[in-house]
Amino acid sequence: MEEGDLECPRSASERRYFPESLDSSDGDEEGVLACEDLELNPFDGLPYSSRYYKLLKEREDLPIWKEKYSFMENLLQSQVVIISGDAKCGKSSQVPQWCAEYCLSIHYQHGGVVCTQVHKQTAVQLALRVADEMDVNIGHEVGYVIPFENCCTSETILRYCTDDMLQREMMSNPFLGSYGVIILDDVHERSIATDVLLGLLKDVLLARPELKLIINSSPHLISTLSSYYGNVPLIEVKNKHPVEVVYLSGAQKESFESILRLIFEIHHSGEKGDIVVFLACEQDIEKAYEIVCQEGSNLNPDLGELVVVPLYPKEKCALFKPNDEAEKRCQVYQRRVVLTASSGESLIWSNTVRFVIDVGVERRKVYSPRIRADSLVLQPISQSQAEIRKQVLGSSSSGKLFCLYSEEFASKDMRPLKPAEMQQANLTSMVLFMKRIDIAGLGHCDFMNRPAPESLMQALEDLDYLAALDNDGNLSEFGIIMSEFPLDPQLSKSILASCEFDCVDEMLTIAAMVTAPNCFSHLPRGAEEAALTCWKTFLHPEGDHFTLVNLYKAFQDVTLNSTSEHCVEKWCHDYFLNCSALRMADVIRAELLEIIKRIELPYAEPAFGSKENTLNIRKALLSGYFMQIARDVDGSGNYLMLTHKQVAQLHPLSCYSVTKKMPEWVLFHKFSISDNNYIRIASEISPELFMQLVPQYYFSNLPPSESKDILQQVMDHLSPITEQKTCEKCPETTEQRCTIQ
Numbered sequence: 001m002e003e004g005d006l007e008c009p010r011s012a013s014e015r016r017y018f019p020e021s022l023d024s025s026d027g028d029e030e031g032v033l034a035c036e037d038l039e040l041n042p043f044d045g046l047p048y049s050s051r052y053y054k055l056l057k058e059r060e061d062l063p064i065w066k067e068k069y070s071f072m073e074n075l076l077q078s079q080v081v082i083i084s085g086d087a088k089c090g091k092s093s094q095v096p097q098w099c100a101e102y103c104l105s106i107h108y109q110h111g112g113v114v115c116t117q118v119h120k121q122t123a124v125q126l127a128l129r130v131a132d133e134m135d136v137n138i139g140h141e142v143g144y145v146i147p148f149e150n151c152c153t154s155e156t157i158l159r160y161c162t163d164d165m166l167q168r169e170m171m172s173n174p175f176l177g178s179y180g181v182i183i184l185d186d187v188h189e190r191s192i193a194t195d196v197l198l199g200l201l202k203d204v205l206l207a208r209p210e211l212k213l214i215i216n217s218s219p220h221l222i223s224t225l226s227s228y229y230g231n232v233p234l235i236e237v238k239n240k241h242p243v244e245v246v247y248l249s250g251a252q253k254e255s256f257e258s259i260l261r262l263i264f265e266i267h268h269s270g271e272k273g274d275i276v277v278f279l280a281c282e283q284d285i286e287k288a289y290e291i292v293c294q295e296g297s298n299l300n301p302d303l304g305e306l307v308v309v310p311l312y313p314k315e316k317c318a319l320f321k322p323n324d325e326a327e328k329r330c331q332v333y334q335r336r337v338v339l340t341a342s343s344g345e346s347l348i349w350s351n352t353v354r355f356v357i358d359v360g361v362e363r364r365k366v367y368s369p370r371i372r373a374d375s376l377v378l379q380p381i382s383q384s385q386a387e388i389r390k391q392v393l394g395s396s397s398s399g400k401l402f403c404l405y406s407e408e409f410a411s412k413d414m415r416p417l418k419p420a421e422m423q424q425a426n427l428t429s430m431v432l433f434m435k436r437i438d439i440a441g442l443g444h445c446d447f448m449n450r451p452a453p454e455s456l457m458q459a460l461e462d463l464d465y466l467a468a469l470d471n472d473g474n475l476s477e478f479g480i481i482m483s484e485f486p487l488d489p490q491l492s493k494s495i496l497a498s499c500e501f502d503c504v505d506e507m508l509t510i511a512a513m514v515t516a517p518n519c520f521s522h523l524p525r526g527a528e529e530a531a532l533t534c535w536k537t538f539l540h541p542e543g544d545h546f547t548l549v550n551l552y553k554a555f556q557d558v559t560l561n562s563t564s565e566h567c568v569e570k571w572c573h574d575y576f577l578n579c580s581a582l583r584m585a586d587v588i589r590a591e592l593l594e595i596i597k598r599i600e601l602p603y604a605e606p607a608f609g610s611k612e613n614t615l616n617i618r619k620a621l622l623s624g625y626f627m628q629i630a631r632d633v634d635g636s637g638n639y640l641m642l643t644h645k646q647v648a649q650l651h652p653l654s655c656y657s658v659t660k661k662m663p664e665w666v667l668f669h670k671f672s673i674s675d676n677n678y679i680r681i682a683s684e685i686s687p688e689l690f691m692q693l694v695p696q697y698y699f700s701n702l703p704p705s706e707s708k709d710i711l712q713q714v715m716d717h718l719s720p721i722t723e724q725k726t727c728e729k730c731p732e733t734t735e736q737r738c739t740i741q
Helices: 029-035 048-058 063-077 089-103 118-132 164-170 192-207 221-227 253-267 282-296 324-329 381-394 407-412 429-437 455-466 476-483 489-500 502-516 527-536 545-560 565-574 579-600 610-623 655-659 686-695 697-699 705-717
Strands: 080-084 111-116 142-146 149-151 158-162 179-184 212-217 233-234 243-247 274-278 305-311 334-340 353-358 361-369 372-382 399-403 629-632 640-641 647-649 665-673 680-686
Touching: 048 118, 063 080, 063 089, 063 233, 080 680, 089 111, 089 158, 089 212, 089 489, 089 565, 111 118, 111 164, 111 407, 118 142, 118 158, 118 353, 118 489, 118 647, 158 164, 164 192, 164 455, 179 192, 192 429, 192 647, 212 221, 221 381, 243 381, 253 274, 253 282, 253 353, 253 502, 282 305, 334 697, 353 381, 381 399, 381 476, 429 455, 429 489, 455 489, 489 502, 489 579, 502 545, 502 579, 502 610, 527 655, 545 565, 545 579, 545 610, 545 655, 545 680, 565 579, 610 665, 640 686, 686 705, 697 705
Parallel strands: 080 212, 080 233, 111 158, 111 179, 142 158, 179 212, 243 399, 274 334, 274 353, 305 334, 353 399, 372 665, 647 680
Antiparallel strands: 142 149, 361 372, 629 640, 629 665, 640 647, 665 680
């Protein structure tokens, strides 16, 4: 063998670097021997970098590392293993790597490893971290899959994904044959998708004896999981947190004053470290942000800068520790005050937090099947949530947790676990998925906590109204097509209806914009008037759905005509728009268009702005959202829901609120019962159009009301329909079964 054959490989990985001794060897014999002695990474065949060994030392200090031998032994001998451990013990990052080692040892004969996460930002962060620790490339050996973003290849060994994405994968791959090990992480979060996977995987494990299932959870849920999955091995990871807990009984009644007092007391004390404040809801974040910013501007500059960071529910909630060089360069000390209403899981990555303030309550969405609407209910958090918030301080040597409640409140008023989402949410999407899975013979799911019967009945009823079910209650051909879209069933129905009404292009834009995060930025105090002036340029007289199309088209024009990303970001900033939300809408729209093409649905050329197109968009929206109609009962903007007796107002940013022109009848996208009772994203519809498109048996089931009487009169005056349209994609049913046939 020639000397050149012994050179270390470099080109296969741009991120790989080598020890200095090798780089300076100049091909001498000593350098060649050193290269031969390098340990090779079994996952990509390249020598390990020096960073790998540095990170390995950090990994070995994690509490989970002591359990590696025990875990690997149980993995070999058992099909299911449960791991009990707190946040920051390392189970989410280390266990998947050990499972990848197991799959490598058996030459991937049963597939790779997939690890689910409840939160998409956590899935991305973990994939990045684990790729770094394994010394491989993100998107190749290690990747992630989150809604509308796939950073994997066919050769990916270990993938992190959100639980809903693995659930969707079961529609095309019911027995998940691509995986040899499935890890369900953060099971204690009790999301609908995780609970569904827990039930369905019982059957998959029976069909695939070679498959391994790992369940990661906080200690609070372990007894329930053990009884649910039977006598399976349990690995408990001990992790002690040096946290001082201060209970402030009575502070809950004046929580804002207590929070402000604590923040400024900590800042005046001179103790270094960031502060995380857990509030009840988004409105509290906005209120606290204004107050802390206002009061903070009057502080003594010698104490350092107080930087307030509001983290809203749909934004990424990661904090990163600044590097040492950045800290040295920083002339003035900065203390971050993070305001959030999240569970705390997404803040686990920060090592700079030294103080946590917890109000102990949250505004939780609770769905009412009777009125088909969410209510925002103020409830105590669970003991498991309180523990997770405490663990944000996990690596702090002297962290302090200030609880704005008493120990008695924590023991008596807080439940051990947060309620399962399945028992408090709209189940229509879940039931559509279960009906689709039933085709593969996995429809009989043994749930850990069974959903409420009335919620299941409402979901089945709604799917029947949407023509997703046949006369036997099974998924119709129309329902199968609806399930292909990763959207709410009503939105899927509107997209399919747009194929009939020749407005697919516009409907895809609307679907993308309502699915993406809010594209209007959160405004600092004093900027409201300037922002409203900017936003008025996008308003459309026909309604908010049309305004969203205007806004997206303006963003597209700027993107196409800009020379750099910076220009697009500046335009968004100048118009008080959320650039990342608009980019996400662009990604979502592209994926929806791919689905349309894949299942070969008709796609008409865009005609936005014409009178016929406006009518067609209304028809498409009504085909999916006929259950979300309201009428202005007194001419002053008090809208009464058609399905129940709740009264609501249009959101202040609605085009109708801005122009002061309130339509009598509106179709709306979102409504929740809260302090404001706002209808969000509304567009005018006519009662005549409603009666032409609504399923007759839905209308007959509406409760008696003045609005129903008006609609009945409209129907009596309408000429009888002589022809029924037929849709090639729908089964042969009457127009009452499917409004776009």
